[in-house]
Amino acid sequence: MRFGVAAALALFVLGFIAGYLVDGEVSTATSVSTTTLRQTTTASTTTTKTTTIATTLVATARNPVVGGKAVDIVASVYRVVDGDTFDCFPAGRVRLADVNTPERGQPGYTEATNALRMLVEGKTVYLDVDNLNVMDAYSRLVSVVYVDYNATHVVNVNLWMVLNRHAAVSDFRNEFNPAEWSLYVRKT
Ligand SMILES: [Ca+2]
Numbered sequence: 001m002r003f004g005v006a007a008a009l010a011l012f013v014l015g016f017i018a019g020y021l022v023d024g025e026v027s028t029a030t031s032v033s034t035t036t037l038r039q040t041t042t043a044s045t046t047t048t049k050t051t052t053i054a055t056t057l058v059a060t061a062r063n064p065v066v067g068g069k070a071v072d073i074v075a076s077v078y079r080v081v082d083g084d085t086f087d088c089f090p091a092g093r094v095r096l097a098d099v100n101t102p103e104r105g106q107p108g109y110t111e112a113t114n115a116l117r118m119l120v121e122g123k124t125v126y127l128d129v130d131n132l133n134v135m136d137a138y139s140r141l142v143s144v145v146y147v148d149y150n151a152t153h154v155v156n157v158n159l160w161m162v163l164n165r166h167a168a169v170s171d172f173r174n175e176f177n178p179a180e181w182s183l184y185v186r187k188t
Pocket residue numbers: 072128129130131175
């Protein structure tokens with residue numbers, strides 16, 4: 001009888017330890033599955049990002065044609081920085097190619113900034129990005145910028161700034177030759 005009690009006690013203790021071990025395993029399994037869940041979530045976020053990029057690329061392939069060639073980027077201007085620089089989505093900071101406008105503090109700075117603001121701020125722009133260098137030393141996309149003029153034509157913003165005496169031509173070595181620019185360009 002005494003042996004029976006001792007055996008029962010031993011079994012109880014063993015059972016307790018076994019239960020503890022199983023609990024331990026279960027809790028480990030739970031944390032593994034939580035990790036897996038996190039990994040799955042991360043993977044799905046990555047998939048969403050990839051899809052977004054792919055969609056952008058598809059949209060780029062369907063970009064409108066200006067002056068006989070598909071524009072590089074279509075973007076929305078949300079801030080004009082000065083007479084030759086603006087920020088747009090999704091392209092980021094853009095610098096008008098081959099033109100210069102007055103720096104802050106120089107005569108004509110405010111007029112040039114306001115002129116560019118009037119022309120492009122809040123609007124859709126069509127960017128012909130410089131195929132040769134793409135960006136300048138400040139990581140701005142060097143571009144000839146077009147904005148809608150009417151149903152059939154866009155305006156070359158770079159040339160418009162020059163013709164309205166807000167900018168001077170400064171012909172850098174890049175894709176563009178200001179001597180070949182036209183103010184109005186067909187949307188085909
Ligand atoms: Ca280009």
